[in-house]
Amino acid sequence: MKNLLCLAALALLLNAARSLLPEGGDAYGVAQTELAFGFVLLSAFLVSEILAQIGLPKLVGYVLTGVLAGPHALNLLPAKMTAELDLVSGVAICLIALTAGGELSFRRIRPLWRTIAALTLWGVLGAALALTTALYVLSPWLPFLSTLHRAALFWFCAMLGVALSAQSPAVVMGLLSETRAEGTFSRTVLGTVVMSDLLVIGLFGFVSALARAALGGESSVEQTALGIAWELFGSLGGGAFLGLLLSVYLKKIRDGAQVFVTLMCIVVAELAVPVQLDPLIVMLSAGLVVANFSEEETSRLVRDLETVALPVYIVFFATAGATLRLDVLAGVAPIALLLVILRGASLWLLGVIATSSTRAPAEIRRWGWTGMLPQAGLALALALLVQRGFGLEGEGASALLLGVIAINELVMPILLRVALLQSGDAGAHVVEVDSRIPPPAGETR
Amino acid sequence: MLPVPRWVVAVLVAAVGCASPHAAVTHVETGSAVPFGILAKTVLGLVLLMGLFWLGSHPRVRQFQEWLGIRQAITAGFAFVGLGLIASHPSIGILSGKVFYDLAPLIHFALGWLGMIIGFQFDVRVLDRLPRGTALEIALYTLAPFVVVGVVGAAVMLAYGRPWTDATFVRDAIVLATAGAIFASGTGDRPRPRDRFAGGDSDERHRLDQLDEIAAVAGLAVLGSFFRPQWVGFQWALSGSIWLLITLGVGVFVGLLAYAILTGGRRGAEFAALTLGSVALASGVAGYLMLPPLVVCFIAGAMLVNLPGDHRRRLWSVLTRFERPLYYLFLTLAGALWDVTDWRGWLLVPALVLSRAGGYLFADRLAPEIVGEGMSMRPAWFAAPVSVVSIAIVISAQTIYRGPAVPWIVTAVLGSAIVVELMSHRRARR
Structure with a gap:
């Protein structure tokens, strides 16, 4: 009840503030970023607590808050206000990637490497193939594909298939953090989604270039290859350099690591895209280097970042929810739902095949595929690329992609949370209570 | 490994x-x-930043700072102002354009954080224990420098050719006077949470500093309500008194909301995240309505400290833990905003230092007659360091107001902060 009253008060305050100022006035901008940040952070937290009481993941609460408060539902957060949180989302991606990379110590994942590689290859390539075929077969019922000739149709469907095979390290990290999960299953899932992201980025670049060429647009395979090489290897190299810098910092300086890392994330979030690097790969690479060069410092860094990371995660997922087009989802719901089911079924089958072939432990054979189900940041970015780069066909296709992503973002974390609980990994991570924040009165540690 | x-x-x-x-x-x-x-440039910037952190944490550098007397947050953080200045220089161009625009909310946020900290010290139970005559002393030591700095600052601005009939003339003089009237404590460090909320008393001098800061926040509240920015078109035309009430109302509302959210046994990262959200909300609403975030968050903080519950020690701990890093970020952005090329701002520095000292001297002379002997715990008139709040006030003004004198005031306050602290240190070493 208290949470509901607080939510109502928050909505009232936001609405009252907005009613005093004309839309689009000069004062817009700087202050609305903070206002949106504060509102999203507090309201998403309260909604997640309400959902947690009925056993749903908090992450779903964050996303749902964004959906409800966003421009396509209650419009408490208009599109312009949501866009002001881009930097926070960028920093969140960097922090998530750094933490994900920091969890991937080669020493710890080496025994799991075969399973991770099999899950990645089967999951991405198999799901992309299955979804391409499905889209090709369903094309007569998809108006935006009706004008394409056979070759163009195939490559266009292949591009959408690859985009739909994208997974989400952010959601996986968010759930691992929320459930305090630690263990073989968690490490395998995290390793798989990270590797899958790298594979999808490379694959999407090539297939989209072929689709553009088949549609009659200008496209050079050489240019595309160089572009992807720069994005992948440039990001890995840049990230490795930042990782070394961070390792030195953690070993030699130590003080103020939170501030230094946050600043580093801000810099990467702001500058990576203009120089055509992928912030996620940059920080993943940085995290990998730190994890493998200074393992001891990494665990301290991850613990230190927890305080900084939680608010950023909440705002990131809520913002992602606010960008989901509910109006679009209504129009494509039946086919989107069909694709969600097909994607889920193919990932289940492919996951079972992959894990059986490597004789993975029972919990991974049973639940490993669930980690590949959620979608968020990368899938949304690819949908945006399709929308911007392929005219009318792109607009229709991105609506369908966004519909599928919306369902996967809202529903699939629930399944992954169940898997984490069933695998026994949930709650296994021993949390060191932050000694700098005193406990409530009368409570002892 | x-x-x-x-x-x-x-x-x-x-x-x-x-x-x-x-x-x-x-x-x-x-x-x-x-x-x-x-x-x-980015790589260079990161390496430089790392170097700065390394230098800041090196024991020898700390010893050197101690020897120099750079203990105040202001001067210790001036490297960050320099960093902001350099990063925003057109030939460097890191902290400019879109990057600066994206980071600008941090200024509001840091102002709000500082306001929340000051408000959190406004514990009426502690104030009750102050000796008789303290209020009079505070009034004397605040008003005397306020009036002298205001008059001298106005005279200098008149000499620069600012017409006194201009509506912004009085406003700018008040901003300068308010910033000049506050002084900082000796160490620049706030009392530890254990001392603050375990029944122990912080020292008297720190309480006087708090009251000084509170007086300055009250001044800023009046300024922000009665001198509204002319460049924003609001839906409703409201009088200054109504804006003052809105300022109070928003602060109280956010304070109560934060209280409801923060109480109930939350802890660790969740508690810190909710504190962050509460400050962002308060400063966001304030900034959105062109009210000073420092004031709105001050009121919210005062509400939070005076309401019962188990949240106070933890909240104080979170607030003070992030104070220094946020302050350094704030100084970096303030440095990026600082226009050091206008000589008129630099000429205001000696005027501010001397008039401020004159104001304190005047108060010193009057104190025995008005307050009584032995009451004053102030540092010597010429060695009263400039408070962090003074910088916050001028940066706050810079985010709300526009006009030719605003950059001069920023230069005057930042410049005098260094000068006064060096003077204070020379005296301490003697």
């Missing part, structure tokens, strides 16, 4: 390190413009 993974990573780093520039150069040669200047 096993040798093989380290070797693998080293090879990976070397290979990628070699491959990336090659790929990048090829990419540029094929026509896609990758702005390498930005990359180079």
Whole structure:
């Protein structure tokens, strides 16, 4: 009840503030970023607590808050206000990637490497193939594909298939953090989604270039290859350099690591895209280097970042929810739902095949595929690329992609949370209570 | 750590390190413009930042700072102002354009955080224990420098050719006077949470500092309500009194909301996240309505400290824990906003230092008659350091107001902060 009253008060305050100022006035901008940040952070937290009481993941609460408060539902957060949180989302991606990379110590994942590689290859390539075929077969019922000739149709469907095979390290990290999960299953899932992201980025670049060429647009395979090489290897190299810098910092300086890392994330979030690097790969690479060069410092860094990371995660997922087009989802719901089911079924089958072939432990054979189900940041970015780069066909296709992503973002974390609980990994991570924040009165540690 | 993974990573780093520039150069040669200047500057900026952190935490540098007397947050943080100045210089261009716009909310946020901290010290139970006559002393030591700085500042601005009939003339003089009227405590450090909320008393002098800061916040509240920015078109035309009530109302509302959210046994990262959200909300609403975030958050903080519950120790701990890093970020952005090229601001520095000292001297002379002997716990009139709140007030004004004198005031306050602290240190060493 208290949470509901607080939510109502928050909505009232936001609405009252907005009613005093004309839309689009000069004062817009700087202050609305903070206002949106504060509102999203507090309201998403309260909604997640309400959902947690009925056993749903908090992450779903964050996303749902964004959906409800966003421009396509209650419009408490208009599109312009949501866009002001881009930097926070960028920093969140960097922090998530750094933490994900920091969890991937080669020493710890080496025994799991075969399973991770099999899950990645089967999951991405198999799901992309299955979804391409499905889209090709369903094309007569998809108006935006009706004008394409056979070759163009195939490559266009292949591009959408690859985009739909994208997974989400952010959601996986968010759930691992929320459930305090630690263990073989968690490490395998995290390793798989990270590797899958790298594979999808490379694959999407090539297939989209072929689709553009088949549609009659200008496209050079050489240019595309160089572009992807720069994005992948440039990001890995840049990230490795930042990782070394961070390792030195953690070993030699130590003080103020939170501030230094946050600043580093801000810099990467702001500058990576203009120089055509992928912030996620940059920080993943940085995290990998730190994890493998200074393992001891990494665990301290991850613990230190927890305080900084939680608010950023909440705002990131809520913002992602606010960008989901509910109006679009209504129009494509039946086919989107069909694709969600097909994607889920193919990932289940492919996951079972992959894990059986490597004789993975029972919990991974049973639940490993669930980690590949959620979608968020990368899938949304690819949908945006399709929308911007392929005219009318792109607009229709991105609506369908966004519909599928919306369902996967809202529903699939629930399944992954169940898997984490069933695998026994949930709650296994021993949390060191932050000694700098005193406990409530009368409570002892 | 096993040798093989380290070797693998080293090879990976070397290979990628070699491959990336090659790929990048090829990419540029094929026509896609990758702005390498930005990359180079970014790397350089990060290395410089790291160097700054290293220097800041090095024991010898700390000893040197102690020897120099750089203990105040202001001067200790001036390296960050310099960093902001350099990063925003057109020839460097890191902290400019879109990057600065994206980071600008941090200024509001840091002001709000500082306001929350000051408000959190407004515990009426502690104030009750102050000796008789304290209020009179505070009034004397605040009003005397306020009036003298205001008059001298106005005279200098008149000499610069600012017409006194201009509506912003009085406003600018009040901003300068309010910033000049506050002084900082000796150490620049706030009392530890244990001292603050475990029944122990912080020292008397710190309480006087708090009251001084509170008086300044009250001044800023009046300023923000009665001198509204002219460049924003609001839906409703409201009088200054109504704006003052709105300021109070928003602060109280956010304070109560934060209280409801923060109480109930929350802890750790969740508690810190909710504190962050509460300050962001308060300063966001304030900034949105062109009210000073410092004031709105001050009221919210005062509400939070005076309401019962188990939240106070933890909240104080979170607030003070992030105070210093946020303050440094704030100073970096303030440095990026600072226009050091206008000589008129620099000429205001001696005027501010001398008039401020004159105001304190005047108060010193009057104190025995008005307050009584032995009451004053102030530092010597010429050695009263400029408070962090003074900088916050001028930066607050800079975010709300526009006009030719605003950059002068910023220069005057930042410049005098250094000058006064050096003077204070010379005296202390004697």
